[in-house]
Amino acid sequence: MGLFCEIADADTIQRNKPERPRPLRIDTRNIVTPLEFECEQRTYPSSHFCRAVSGAARRMRCGNITPMQLRSAMLYVKDLVQMKRFYIDLLGVESTNQNSTNEWALFDAGCVRFALHAIPAQIAQQIEIASPPLPRETNPVKLIFEVVDVEREKKRLESMGIRTLRRPWQQPGEACDAVDPEGNIFQLCAPGVDALC
Numbered sequence: 001m002g003l004f005c006e007i008a009d010a011d012t013i014q015r016n017k018p019e020r021p022r023p024l025r026i027d028t029r030n031i032v033t034p035l036e037f038e039c040e041q042r043t044y045p046s047s048h049f050c051r052a053v054s055g056a057a058r059r060m061r062c063g064n065i066t067p068m069q070l071r072s073a074m075l076y077v078k079d080l081v082q083m084k085r086f087y088i089d090l091l092g093v094e095s096t097n098q099n100s101t102n103e104w105a106l107f108d109a110g111c112v113r114f115a116l117h118a119i120p121a122q123i124a125q126q127i128e129i130a131s132p133p134l135p136r137e138t139n140p141v142k143l144i145f146e147v148v149d150v151e152r153e154k155k156r157l158e159s160m161g162i163r164t165l166r167r168p169w170q171q172p173g174e175a176c177d178a179v180d181p182e183g184n185i186f187q188l189c190a191p192g193v194d195a196l197c
């Protein structure tokens with residue numbers, strides 16, 4: 001199934017002309033993931049999500065700044081084995097790295113890769129994690145995973161014994177937070193909904 005994405009041309013937007021911006025039309029009917037497409041002599045990763053394609057195209061060029069793209073997100077973890085099993089169950093995919101598997105795990109999580117890295121043993125010994133884990137409300141990083149059905153995923157996580165949190169600003173069906181085995185808070189977010197931390 002193909003998708004067409006129409007994105008306002010970056011140069012037209014920058015000039016801020018009152019006329020209607022020229023659309024950049026990307027025909028994804030013949031695209032099979034994983035893939036890359038060429039734009040302004042740069043290679044942009046894409047996926048079967050139209051939004052991912054449009055996001056890369058929307059950032060084509062801003063003046064002389066070369067666009068930066070998030071390639072991976074990594075969590076440092078105390079118990080790599082437990083956390084690897086948790087995120088395999090959460091994401092529904094196996095880790096993809098073949099080397100140093102006792103030190104880190106890499107997952108293909110759609111447009112961005114997700115990784116876990118073991119904290120060095122001498123530091124990990126000093127870390128205590130409560131059971132059940134306390135949510136790390138002051139952690140400066142929060143991972144947000146897009147899911148087709150937030151409520152179904154919420155129920156699935158709860159059936160696995162995972163604590164979920166519905167914040168006052170999160171609407172049912174749109175978003176909810178959850179806590180991983182080491183207390184890291186992550187969010188489930190529906191497609192098309194801007195994630196609110």
